[in-house]
Amino acid sequence: xxxxxxxxxxxxxxxxxxxxxxxxxxxxxxxxxxxxxxxxxxxxxxxxxxxxxxxxxxxxxxxxxxxxxxxxxxxxxxxxxxxxxxxxxxxxxxxxxxxxxxxxxxxxxxx
Numbered sequence: 001x002x003x004x005x006x007x008x009x010x011x012x013x014x015x016x017x018x019x020x021x022x023x024x025x026x027x028x029x030x031x032x033x034x035x036x037x038x039x040x041x042x043x044x045x046x047x048x049x050x051x052x053x054x055x056x057x058x059x060x061x062x063x064x065x066x067x068x069x070x071x072x073x074x075x076x077x078x079x080x081x082x083x084x085x086x087x088x089x090x091x092x093x094x095x096x097x098x099x100x101x102x103x104x105x106x107x108x109x110x111x
Contacts, residue, residue: 048096
């Protein structure tokens with residue numbers, strides 16, 4: 001019966017660190033096609049809208065409509081909170097970003 005070495009097996013005189021050019025070639029990541037990016041954006045948008053809708057429902061709101069379209073644009077969520085004292089209607093535009101490289105979601109809101 002043999003034994004397995006505790007340390008990784010390396011070629012002679014190879015270290016743990018790669019030079020920059022070697023490191024670049026070891027990447028197996030591939031770039032997404034435009035269609036794959038669009039699918040990823042849509043999935044992120046659906047995920048964010050679902051998260052926001054659940055937040056409003058947990059806060060006592062009733063979701064009236066989602067993704068309502070009209071000539072002027074779209075409303076992501078319309079929710080209502082009715083109490084004996086007042087009625088609150090929330091019109092919600094959901095913004096989600098994969099990273100903050102191009103700004104926060106708040107910065108994407110226009111008038």
